[in-house]
Amino acid sequence: xxxxxxxxxxxxxxxxxxxxxxxxxxxxxxxxxxxxxxxxxxxxxxxxxxxxxxxxxxxxxxxxxxxxxxxxxxxxxxxxxxxxxxxxxxxxxxxxxxxxxxxxxxxxxxxxxxxxxxxxxxxxxxxxxxxxxxxxxxxxxxxxxxxxxxxxxxxxxxxxxxxxxxxxxxxxxxxxxxxxxxxxxxxxxxxxxxxxxxxxxxxxxxxxxxxxxxxxxxxxxxxxxxxxxxxxxxxxxxxxxxxxxxxxxxxxxxxxxxxxxxxxxxxxxxxxxxxxxxxxxxxxxxxxxxxxxxxxxxxxxxxxxxxxxxxxxxxxxxxxxxxxxxxxxxxxxxxxxxxxxxxxxxxxxxxxxxxxxxxxxxxxxxxxxxxxxxxxxxxxxxxxxxxxxxxxxxxxxxxxxxxxxxxxxxxxxxxxxxxxxxxxxxxxxxxxxxxxxxxxxxxxxxxxxxxxxxxxxxxxxxxxxxxxxxxxxxxxxxxxxx
Numbered sequence: 001x002x003x004x005x006x007x008x009x010x011x012x013x014x015x016x017x018x019x020x021x022x023x024x025x026x027x028x029x030x031x032x033x034x035x036x037x038x039x040x041x042x043x044x045x046x047x048x049x050x051x052x053x054x055x056x057x058x059x060x061x062x063x064x065x066x067x068x069x070x071x072x073x074x075x076x077x078x079x080x081x082x083x084x085x086x087x088x089x090x091x092x093x094x095x096x097x098x099x100x101x102x103x104x105x106x107x108x109x110x111x112x113x114x115x116x117x118x119x120x121x122x123x124x125x126x127x128x129x130x131x132x133x134x135x136x137x138x139x140x141x142x143x144x145x146x147x148x149x150x151x152x153x154x155x156x157x158x159x160x161x162x163x164x165x166x167x168x169x170x171x172x173x174x175x176x177x178x179x180x181x182x183x184x185x186x187x188x189x190x191x192x193x194x195x196x197x198x199x200x201x202x203x204x205x206x207x208x209x210x211x212x213x214x215x216x217x218x219x220x221x222x223x224x225x226x227x228x229x230x231x232x233x234x235x236x237x238x239x240x241x242x243x244x245x246x247x248x249x250x251x252x253x254x255x256x257x258x259x260x261x262x263x264x265x266x267x268x269x270x271x272x273x274x275x276x277x278x279x280x281x282x283x284x285x286x287x288x289x290x291x292x293x294x295x296x297x298x299x300x301x302x303x304x305x306x307x308x309x310x311x312x313x314x315x316x317x318x319x320x321x322x323x324x325x326x327x328x329x330x331x332x333x334x335x336x337x338x339x340x341x342x343x344x345x346x347x348x349x350x351x352x353x354x355x356x357x358x359x360x361x362x363x364x365x366x367x368x369x370x371x372x373x374x375x376x377x378x379x380x381x382x383x384x385x386x387x388x389x390x391x392x393x394x395x396x397x398x399x400x401x402x403x404x405x406x407x408x409x410x411x412x413x414x415x416x417x418x419x420x421x422x423x424x425x426x427x428x429x430x431x432x433x434x435x436x437x438x439x440x441x442x443x444x445x446x447x448x449x450x451x452x453x454x455x456x457x458x459x460x461x462x463x464x465x466x467x468x469x470x471x472x473x474x475x476x477x478x479x480x481x482x
Contacts, residue, residue, distance in 0.1 A: 001183055009176060013169060020164035024157045025128075032130035033115045035150040039077060040134055043087075043146060057081045057137065057146050059088055074155070076122065080147040082138070092122050093151050096131050120151065127151040193218045197225075209236040260287055318482070319360040319367050321401055322347060322392055328371045329390050332379060341379060342387035348394040348401075355396040358478035362449045370445045371403065373438040374472050378407040381470070394478070401478040404471060406458045411468040417455040442474075451476045 039059070046056040059079065077089035096116065117130045131149040138145055197217055211229040214222055267284055329345045336343035351357050360367065371390075378388040386408040393402040412420060419425050421443040446453045451474055458469030 001187065002180060005176075005179065005183065009172070012172065016168045017161070017165055020161040020168070021157075023164050024160035028128070028152065028157050028160075029117055029130070032117065032128065032150050032152055035075070035077075036115050036130045036132050036148050039079060039148045039150065040132060043079065043134065043137070043148065045137060045139075055082050055140065055143060056085075057087060074153050076127075076151045078147070078149040078151075082143040082146060084144060087146075089149075090122070090151075093129065093149050094120055094122075095147070096149075122151060126154050128154060128157070190218070194221065197221075209233075209239070260291060316361045316363060318479070319362045319364050321360050321367065321403065321476070324364070324368050325371055325390055325392055325403065328368065328375055331372075332375050335379060336388065339379060339382075340384040341382050343375075343379075344387065344389045346389060346391040348392040351394070351396045357481040358394055358396060358399055358401060359481045360401060360449070360476050360478055362476075366445045366448065370442050370474070371405075373442050374403075374405040374474075377438045378405050378409070378470070378472075381409040382407040383409065383467070386467070399478045399480070401476045403474040403476070406469065406471040408458065408467055408469040410466070411457055411461075411470050412455055420455070421453075442472075446474055449476060 042060045043057055044060055046058050057079075076093060078091070078093040079087040079089055081087045096118070115130055115132045117128065120127055120129050129149055129151040131147060133145040133147055135145040197212070201212070209232045211232060212225050214225050214229075217225045264287055267287070326345055326347075329343060332343060375388065375390060382388055388408075389404075389406045391404040391406065393404065394400070395402070420439050423437055423440040425440075443453060453472065453474045456471050456473070458471040461468045
C-alpha cells in the first residue's frame with residue numbers, strides 16, 4: 001500500500017501544477033481582454049482634411065495612461081490602422097494568423113467573442129497576447145479593419161502559479177509522512193494475527209496435519225484457513241492411504257521373499273548333505289515360482305505408481321484400442337492353453353456408412369496395462385474348461401468405445417464389487433494366485449482417462465448356478481480416427 005501511495009504523490013504534484021497554471025492564467029487572460037476592450041473604445045477615426053486624404057485612426061488617450069504607468073515592458077500594445085500602419089505601440093508584436101482575418105465568421109459575434117488569445121514570442125521573450133479586429137470602423141472600400149493587440153510577459157503568471165502550488169503542496173508534505181505512518185501502523189496492527197498464524201504453522205512438525213484453529217484467524221482470511229484445512233484433510237487422507245499401501249506391499253512382498261529364502265536354504269542343505277536331487281529340484285521350482293510372484297508384484301507396484309502419476313496421464317496421444325486388445329489376447333494364448341481355458345477375442349463391428357472409425361486419446365502404456373490386468377484377472381479366477389472373452393463395442397454415433405472382458409468363473413458378489421478395486425483386496429472364497437493390485441490399477445487408469453468401469457454377472461444367476469461369471473465393462477470417450 002505504501003508503494004502506490006508514494007508513486008501517486010508525484011502524479012498529484014503534476015496535476016496540482018497544471019491546475020495552478022490554469023488558475024493563474026484565468027485572471028491574467030481576463031485582464032488582457034479588459035485592456036483590449038479599453039483600447040478599442042479609445043480608438044477613433046481622425047477627421048479627413050481633403051477628399052483625397054488617407055483615412056486614419058488614432059487614440060484619444062496616451063498609451064502610458066492605458067498601461068497604468070507600466071514602462072518595464074511587462075505589457076506591450078499594438079494598434080494598427082485602416083491601412084495596416086502602426087498607430088501606437090510595439091511594431092515587433094507579430095500579426096495574428098491570417099485565417100483569423102477581419103472576414104472570419106467569429107468576428108461577427110459580440111465583442112467578447114471577438115477577443116482571441118495565444119502564446120507568442122516577442123524578441124525571443126515568451127508572451128501571452130490578446131487581440132481583436134474592429135470591422136465596424138471600416139467605412140470605405142479598400143480599408144481593412146483596425147487591429148488592437150495587448151501582449152504580456154509570463155513572469156507574473158508563473159509567480160502566481162508557484163504561490164498556488166506552494167499553498168497546496170506544503171500541506172501535502174506534512175500530511176504524506178503522517179499518512180505513511182498511519183498506514184504502516186494500521187497494517188502492522190491488522191497483520192499481527194497473520195504473523196501469529198504464520199509462527200504457529202512454522203512451529204508445526206511435518207507429521208502434524210491437524211486442522212488450523214479458525215477462531216484465532218482474522219475474519220478476512222477465514223476462507224483461506226478453511227481452504228488450507230480442507231487441503232490438510234485431503235493430504236492426511238492421501239498420506240494415510242500411502243502408508244496403508246506401503247504396509248500392504250511390504251506384507252505381500254514378505255511372503256514370497258520368505259519362501260525364497262526357505263527354499264534356497266533347503267536346496268543348499270540337500271546339496272551339502274548329498275541328499276536326493278529330487279528334493280533339490282522341487283526346492284528350485286519353488287524358488288522359481290516365488291521369484292516370479294515377487295517380480296509380478298514389483299511390476300504391478302510400478303504400474304500402480306505410473307497410473308497414479310498425473311503427468312503420465314497428461315501425455316496423451318491417439319491409441320488404437322483394437323490393436324492393443326488383440327495383441328494382449330495373443331500374449332495370453334499360451335497361458336490359456338496351459339490352463340485349458342478358451343480365450344477368445346471379438347472385434348468391434350465395422351463403422352456404418354458415412355461414419356469414421358474411432359480411437360482413444362490416452363497413454364498407450366497405461367491402456368495396455370489396463371487390458372493385461374483385466375485378462376490376467378479373468379484367467380486367474382476361471383477354472384479349467386471355462387472361457388474368457390475380450391470384446392470391443394464401438395458407438396460410432398456417440399463416440400464411445402467399450403472394452404469388455406468376460407469370464408465363466410465364480411463371479412463377484414454385489415457386496416464386494418466396489419471392494420475389489422481397493423489395493424490388495426482379495427475376493428472372499430477364492431484361492432487364486434494374485435497380488436490384489438490388478439483391479440486397483442484398472443480403476444486408477446480408467447479414472448485418469450475420464451472413463452467408467454463396471455462389474456456385472458456374465459450369466460444370469462440361478463439356484464443351481466455356481467459359476468455365474470464376471471463381466472468387466474470399461475467405457476471410454478473416443479474421437480474420430482484420422
